[in-house]
Amino acid sequence: MSNTNPISVAVTGAAGQICYNLLFRLASGETFGDRPVHLKLLDLDIPAVQQALEGVAMELADCGFPTLSAITCTGDANVAFDGISWAVLVGAKPRGPGMERKDLIRDNGPIFIGQGKAMERGAADVRALVVGNPCNTNALIAASNCSGVPNERFTAMTRLDQNRAVAQLAQKAGVTNAEISHVTIWGNHSATQYPDFENARINGRPATEVISDHAWLQTDFIKTVQQRGAAIIKARGKSSAASAASAAIDHIKSFESATPAGQWFSAAVVSDGSYGVPAGLISSFPVVSDGKGGYSIVQGLPISDFGRAKIDATVAELQQEREIVADLLG
Numbered sequence: 001m002s003n004t005n006p007i008s009v010a011v012t013g014a015a016g017q018i019c020y021n022l023l024f025r026l027a028s029g030e031t032f033g034d035r036p037v038h039l040k041l042l043d044l045d046i047p048a049v050q051q052a053l054e055g056v057a058m059e060l061a062d063c064g065f066p067t068l069s070a071i072t073c074t075g076d077a078n079v080a081f082d083g084i085s086w087a088v089l090v091g092a093k094p095r096g097p098g099m100e101r102k103d104l105i106r107d108n109g110p111i112f113i114g115q116g117k118a119m120e121r122g123a124a125d126v127r128a129l130v131v132g133n134p135c136n137t138n139a140l141i142a143a144s145n146c147s148g149v150p151n152e153r154f155t156a157m158t159r160l161d162q163n164r165a166v167a168q169l170a171q172k173a174g175v176t177n178a179e180i181s182h183v184t185i186w187g188n189h190s191a192t193q194y195p196d197f198e199n200a201r202i203n204g205r206p207a208t209e210v211i212s213d214h215a216w217l218q219t220d221f222i223k224t225v226q227q228r229g230a231a232i233i234k235a236r237g238k239s240s241a242a243s244a245a246s247a248a249i250d251h252i253k254s255f256e257s258a259t260p261a262g263q264w265f266s267a268a269v270v271s272d273g274s275y276g277v278p279a280g281l282i283s284s285f286p287v288v289s290d291g292k293g294g295y296s297i298v299q300g301l302p303i304s305d306f307g308r309a310k311i312d313a314t315v316a317e318l319q320q321e322r323e324i325v326a327d328l329l330g
């Protein structure tokens with residue numbers, strides 16, 4: 001029987017380019033089925049930004065989606081996060097020219113402290129997806145400033161990286177994306193991430209059997225996935241927006257539904273120490289969802305020495321990031 005009780009979904013950075021591709025798919029029924037959706041759109045409390053946000057809300061209204069029950073536009077996180085079931089945290093400060101990653105991390109920290117606290121006040125039952133970069137560490141900051149909501153409810157997006165890896169393997173093997181499965185992204189959503197081809201399958205067979213060019217797998221494949229964001233900026237003059245929005249929809253749908261038996265998907269979730277990743281870090285793993293709000297990290301995947309070194313490198317970066325924001329963790 002369909003659920004007629006509206007689900008409230010807050011989306012931050014709602015006047016930005018990812019959200020221009022994301023909001024319509026959250027509202028249309030594609031993500032939450034025929035359940036009515038109340039979209040709560042948060043962006044900066046600046047008149048020009050709020051005016052742009054109103055424009056997006058007008059377009060959402062003009063789609064006439066039967067599933068869109070209400071739209072709230074606001075510059076106040078307390079309004080946006082009150083009573084929500086999902087928070088999609090896209091809004092973040094962009095990396096300025098010459099800015100180092102550690103400056104970006106420090107600059108964004110306060111946003112996620114404030115949003116974590118707003119969720120603590122108004123959204124005890126929330127599940128959060130952090131897209132805004134550096135997304136793993138931003139998720140860690142939000143989670144640790146939101147007591148009352150279990151850390152496990154905070155996830156960060158590596159699904160775009162998974163989707164990019166699937167596409168690369170499919171192109172190399174001359175098959176369709178649908179024939180690729182069991183691709184895992186390990187670690188940080190950054191240039192150190194490890195797209196794991198050793199556990200990937202092509203039509204059920206190990207990818208390393210189907211693709212004989214192992215040198216390509218170990219070098220070009222990994223680098224292409226790691227550097228894809230920069231390649232898109234170079235080609236398009238802007239960062240990936242439609243593909244990022246699509247991956248966010250995939251992420252939410254994967255957590256909202258039960259993962260088919262024997263499959264998994266990639267998401268950055270709080271580590272319980274699995275695969276030697278220090279507990280408490282928000283790191284990408286292979287994950288299965290029970291479709292009822294619970295999920296677990298897939299255990300027992302074989303990791304070669306090559307894979308181990310790659311995972312250790314990306315996890316070391318996450319540990320450094322945690323040290324940079326140590327004073328921001330509540």
Ligand code: NAX
Nearest residue numbers: 013015016017018043044091092111131132133157160244
């Ligand atoms: P835009 O600059 O188009 O939009 C960002 C929006 O966030 C702006 O409207 C801005 O006003 C708003 N914003 C800034 N601070 C805010 C705050 N404190 N509260 C609410 N809103 C705030 O960027 P866009 O291309 O949409 O990208 C958004 C974020 O996604 C960036 O941090 C980007 O790096 C990150 N990405 C993450 C990806 C991932 O796979 N995890 C991939 C795509 C993307 O690079």
